[in-house]
Amino acid sequence: ELKVEQNPLFLSMQEGKNYTIYCNYSTTSDRLYWYRQDPGKSLESLFVLLSNGAVKQEGRLMASLDTKARLSTLHITAAVHDLSATYFCAVDTSGTYKYIFGTGTRLKVLA
Amino acid sequence: DVKVTQSSRYLVKRTGEKVFLECVQDMDHENMFWYRQDPGLGLRLIYFSYDVKMKEKGDIPEGYSVSREKKERFSLILESASTNQTSMYLCASSFPGGSGEGANTEAFFGQGTRLTVV
Numbered sequence: 001e002l003k004v005e006q007n008p009l010f011l012s013m014q015e016g017k018n019y020t021i022y023c024n025y026s027t028t029s030d031r032l033y034w035y036r037q038d039p040g041k042s043l044e045s046l047f048v049l050l051s052n053g054a055v056k057q058e059g060r061l062m063a064s065l066d067t068k069a070r071l072s073t074l075h076i077t078a079a080v081h082d083l084s085a086t087y088f089c090a091v092d093t094s095g096t097y098k099y100i101f102g103t104g105t106r107l108k109v110l111a
Numbered sequence: 112d113v114k115v116t117q118s119s120r121y122l123v124k125r126t127g128e129k130v131f132l133e134c135v136q137d138m139d140h141e142n143m144f145w146y147r148q149d150p151g152l153g154l155r156l157i158y159f160s161y162d163v164k165m166k167e168k169g170d171i172p173e174g175y176s177v178s179r180e181k182k183e184r185f186s187l188i189l190e191s192a193s194t195n196q197t198s199m200y201l202c203a204s205s206f207p208g209g210s211g212e213g214a215n216t217e218a219f220f221g222q223g224t225r226l227t228v229v
Contacts, residue, residue: 033218041222041223042201043201043203045217045218048216048217050216088154098144098159099203101146101153103152
C-alpha cells in the first residue's frame with residue numbers, strides 16, 4: 001500500500017526563522033506535488049516536481065525531490081505570518097490515475 | 112486559469128436523505144476526483160474517473176456512488192446520508208499523468224463543500 005508521510009504534523013515557528021517540512025513516500029514515483037490550504041479553504045497548488053533532483057522556488061518556499069530516497073522537502077526561509085497554513089505533499093502513482101496525499105503539516109508562524 | 116466549481120459551499124442534510132454534490136471543471140481535464148477531508152485523517156479518495164462514464168473506487172467508496180455523463184461534470188451521490196458522512200468534500204481534476212519537465216499533471220481543486228448530516 002502506498003503511504004505518504006509528512007513530518008512534522010504541527011509546526012509553530014517564529015517569524016524570521018528557517019525550517020524544513022519532510023515528505024516521505026513508500027513506492028516508486030517520479031512526480032510529487034506540494035499544496036497549501038488556508039483554514040476553511042480548498043487546496044492551492046504550490047509546486048510540481050517531476051524528476052529526480054528537481055528544485056523549485058517561489059518566494060520564501062523552496063521544494064526539492066530525491067526520488068532515490070523517496071523524499072521531498074519544503075524549505076521555509078525567513079518565515080512570515082502570511083505563510084501560516086497547512087501544507088500537503090502528494091504523490092502521483094505511476095501507471096494509475098490516483099494522487100495519494102500526506103496528512104498535512106499545519107504551520108503557524110508567530111509574529 | 113483552471114476553474115473547478117462545486118455547486119455548494121455549505122449543505123445541511125438529514126439522515127437518510129439522498130444527497131448530490133456537483134462538480135464542474137472548465138479545462139477539458141480527463142481525470143476527476145472526489146476526496147473527503149477530515150481532521151487528523153488528511154484527504155481520502157472516494158472515487159475517481161478517467162473518462163466519461165468511467166469510474167474507479169478509491170479508498171473509501173462505501174456509502175457513495177458517482178456519475179460522469181459529461182467530461183466536465185462529476186457528481187458524488189450519497190445514497191442515504193448518515194452522520195458519519197459529515198465532512199468537507201473536495202472535487203479535483205487533472206490531465207492524465209505524463210513525464211518530463213513541463214508536463215502539467217497536478218490536480219486542481221474546487222472550493223470544497225462542507226456537508227453536515229443531522
